[in-house]
Amino acid sequence: MQYITLNDDVRIPQLGFGVWQIPDAQAYEAVSTALEAGYRHVDTAAAYENEAGVGRAIRESGVPREDVFLTTKLWNGDQGYDTTLRAFDLSLERLGTDYVDLYLIHWPVPEQDLYIESWRALEKIAADGRARAIGVSNFTAETLDRLLKEGTTPPAINQIELHPYFPQAAMREYDRKHGIVTEAWSPLGQGGDLLGEPLLTRLGGLYGKTPAQVVIRWHLQLGNVVIPKSATPSRIRENFDVFDFDLTPDEIDEITALGGAGGRIGPDPAVFNYTG
Numbered sequence: 001m002q003y004i005t006l007n008d009d010v011r012i013p014q015l016g017f018g019v020w021q022i023p024d025a026q027a028y029e030a031v032s033t034a035l036e037a038g039y040r041h042v043d044t045a046a047a048y049e050n051e052a053g054v055g056r057a058i059r060e061s062g063v064p065r066e067d068v069f070l071t072t073k074l075w076n077g078d079q080g081y082d083t084t085l086r087a088f089d090l091s092l093e094r095l096g097t098d099y100v101d102l103y104l105i106h107w108p109v110p111e112q113d114l115y116i117e118s119w120r121a122l123e124k125i126a127a128d129g130r131a132r133a134i135g136v137s138n139f140t141a142e143t144l145d146r147l148l149k150e151g152t153t154p155p156a157i158n159q160i161e162l163h164p165y166f167p168q169a170a171m172r173e174y175d176r177k178h179g180i181v182t183e184a185w186s187p188l189g190q191g192g193d194l195l196g197e198p199l200l201t202r203l204g205g206l207y208g209k210t211p212a213q214v215v216i217r218w219h220l221q222l223g224n225v226v227i228p229k230s231a232t233p234s235r236i237r238e239n240f241d242v243f244d245f246d247l248t249p250d251e252i253d254e255i256t257a258l259g260g261a262g263g264r265i266g267p268d269p270a271v272f273n274y275t276g
């Protein structure tokens with residue numbers, strides 16, 4: 001496993017396991033399989049409604065809690081200072097742990113204008129030692145500029161949509177300049193057309209790897225934290241088997257150039273104001 005040291009000196013495993021759309025009843029099995037395969041980093045959120053299954057899998061895995069990097073996120077409708085503190089308590093309760101490794105504001109939700117207040121609550125949670133690191137998700141240059149100006153602690157991570165069809169060069173550069181690590185969500189383009197790209201099949205053929213493994217390798221070599229999701233045991237293992245080959249700089253550029261072919265899959269954070 002490769003680690004990245006965040007701006008608060010916390011070390012994060014660069015490859016993690018995402019669990020969006022895995023129902024709570026199946027999350028136990030999926031996370032157990034991931035931990036057996038070697039993952040030591042799990043990305044969940046209050047909104048995924050599977051924190052209980054994720055937490056139980058970690059507790060019963062036999063892997064010491066301190067060896068697993070656990071992320072969860074504050075849902076949009078819970079933003080605000082007191083409401084954030086309450087939402088965090090409930091996440092810990094469902095996860096069955098007394099701290100998380102990373103707590104993120106899930107979306108800025110510019111219209112409700114509560115992300116600065118919410119960030120102050122995350123700073124308090126970190127100061128109390130209940131989140132080892134704090135960060136944001138889906139923040140734009142505009143929302144981050146304000147957070148950096150008005151907050152006391154800079155975010156350690158910005159988790160954003162990022163895959164070869166949407167390579168986010170400008171946002172990666174913004175994060176880098178500000179000492180923020182970029183984490184890629186939907187890193188496989190949600191398993192859609194991207195994985196059928198002839199370029200990825202060709203590169204996979206050269207290295208004896210699948211298109212998904214080539215894409216995960218691209219993320220690792222760009223310096224992204226990457227959290228592919230799968231509910232399929234063979235794919236969970238496949239997505240972890242990416243540490244025995246290197247793409248060349250030209251191959252990385254060729255994959256990045258696929259960005260012309262696709263685009264964003266998820267909501268645009270500048271206008272995503274859903275709080276339900």
Ligand SMILES: NC(=O)C1=CN([C@@H]2O[C@H](COP(=O)(O)OP(=O)(O)OC[C@H]3O[C@@H](n4cnc5c(N)ncnc54)[C@H](OP(=O)(O)O)[C@@H]3O)[C@@H](O)[C@H]2O)C=CC1
Pocket residue numbers: 017018019020021043044106137138159160184185186187188189190191192195210212213227228229230231232235236238239266
């Ligand atoms: N902060 C945010 O706003 C967001 C965060 N996220 C986080 O990012 C994680 C990953 O993103 P996600 O949207 O789930 O999408 P991914 O890009 O990780 O793709 C997941 C899809 O790809 C399929 N897949 C996985 N591995 C393979 C493989 N080796 N070969 C072929 N198909 C494969 C999966 O199928 P199957 O499961 O059937 O195997 C699933 O349909 C989420 O689970 C979540 O933790 C995601 C969205 C937004």
Ligand SMILES: O=C(O)C(=O)[C@@H](O)[C@H](O)C(=O)CO
Pocket residue numbers: 020045106266267
């Ligand atoms: O998966 C997440 O973390 C999300 O925030 C997404 O579900 C997001 O809310 C979305 O895709 C809504 O359409």
